[in-house]
Amino acid sequence: MHDDARRRRRLTRTTDPRVVVFALSLAGLTSAFMQTIIVPIQARLPELLDAPREDTAWVVTITLLTSAVVTPIAGRLGDMVGKRRIALVLLALMTLGSLVAAFAPGIVGLIIGRGLQGAGMGVIPLGISIMRDVLPERRLPGGIALMSATLGIGGAIGIPLSAFISEYADWHLLFWIAAGLGALDLLLVVAVVPVSVLRTPGRFDWLGSIGLATALVGLLLALSRGGAWGWTSPLTLGLGLGGLAVLAGWGWYELRDGNPLVDLRVAARAPVLLTNLSSLFLSFGLFAFNVGVPQYLEQSTATGGQIGLSLTMTGLVLLPSGLMMLAIAPISGRLIRLLGPKPLLIAGGAIVGVAYVICLIDLTNVWQALVVNVVFGIGIGLAFAAAPTLIMRAVPATETAAANGLNALLRSVGTTAAAAAVGALLAAMTVEYGAVVVPTQDAFRWAFVLGLAAAVLSAGIAAFIPRHVPRPVGERPALPE
Secondary structure, eight states: OHHHHHHHHHHOOSSOHHHHHHHHHHHHHHHHHHHHTTGGGGGGHHHHHTOOHHHHTHHHHHHHHHHHHHHHHHHHHHHHHOHHHHHHHHHHHHHHHHHHHHHOOSHHHHHHHHHHHHGGGGHHHHHHHHHHHHSOGGGHHHHHHHHHHHHHHHHHHHHHHHHHHHHHSOTTHHHHHHHHHHHHHHHHHHHHOOOOOOOOOSOOOHHHHHHHHHHHHHHHHHHHHHHHHOTTSHHHHHHHHHHHHHHHHHHHHHHHOSSOSSOHHHHTSHHHHHHHHHHHHHHHHHHHHHHHHHHHHHSOGGGTOSSOOOHHHHHHHHHHHHHHHHHHHHHHHHHHHHHOHHHHHHHHHHHHHHHHHHHHHOOOSHHHHHHHHHHHHHHHHHHHHHHHHHHHHTSOGGGHHHHHHHHHHHHHHHHHHHHHHHHHHHHHSEEEETTEEEEOHHHHHHHHHHHHHHHHHHHHHHTTSOOOOOOOTTOOOOOOO
């Protein structure tokens, strides 16, 4: 830790650290906003694009696939050729994708634009790693907490904004706003973020990158499209099992390669492995909430719903969760310095579980929905602040971006699994009201049970993370035998 602190002091320019944190966090928030920008108009896409629903589903799926594939690869490239440089490339791709989508007259252009937008998610783990390199020690926990929380903040703020625009204006305006934010992010990062000269020597693992990308595409396609294709269909099973087979072969290769894309020996260290598993289940809980709660709030009382809010009102009710994540970030940073990150990861999962318990007990009024979102935002804010610090304490400074990229990848797997599980559940348990088919109240309750189980698992796994023992000056973390 002392060695890392000296490196940070040497690499930090005279730019105010608060400005650096602001620039990187805004870039992270924008990339998370890109992920949710399409949510309010997803159901209307067949009408807006004059395309079948099977095709319009790719507008969402392509972003998921791109972000999952790009994030770990960008992390490794960042460690090797410069984190700031790779972050700028990702921001440029994200901005270009927004422009392509803004000009898109039909579904093909929108899918291409959304694919490019997905590259932006790699900015969040890169930003966290840049902070480790350039921020003073006292600024680091708060900066990491805010950067990590942008994953939730961007969605919580982006959904109501997108809902309002899609309800009262041309939906293309969403992508013009995204392009403007992306361009602003590029200018800010160029202007205020210092260049880190920490590098990982060696060659880039192209074969490992291709293998990981192939495995992820197969697995995530099976998870995200299995509901539409049929979970036992040859296509779903072929992609899923094929992805697992490629992943096993990729792991065998990575363990024997001298310059692996992902150092699995470091990833297998107990602090890293348990933090990643905890993050995976927490992300499942996060996305189960983002999928289930809005639909629950919007379901009309005429078709069995309990509250029956409009799209815009639902977005406003969800807004407090993002605001709480934003407010809790500086508090999380101080708590990490005082208590360490492990208690916060445990507490975060437990608090998210409390939010789900409230949903299961009674969620029939707007004020209850507001309370749930406040509680949920606190839990996610605490947990997301803690996870990167736990990762970085256990890996060498030269592998920070790759390690955070792997953590972000597992978060993506958690969100994909949640979307598939909750979507399948709500589609399977339905009731007819005339010509309208809607999920039953029991379907929503089971969705909340899934989210609760994921939150409990996240907290339980975090409880077994070994206590951090500071390393002597200059000592790198030892690899497992």
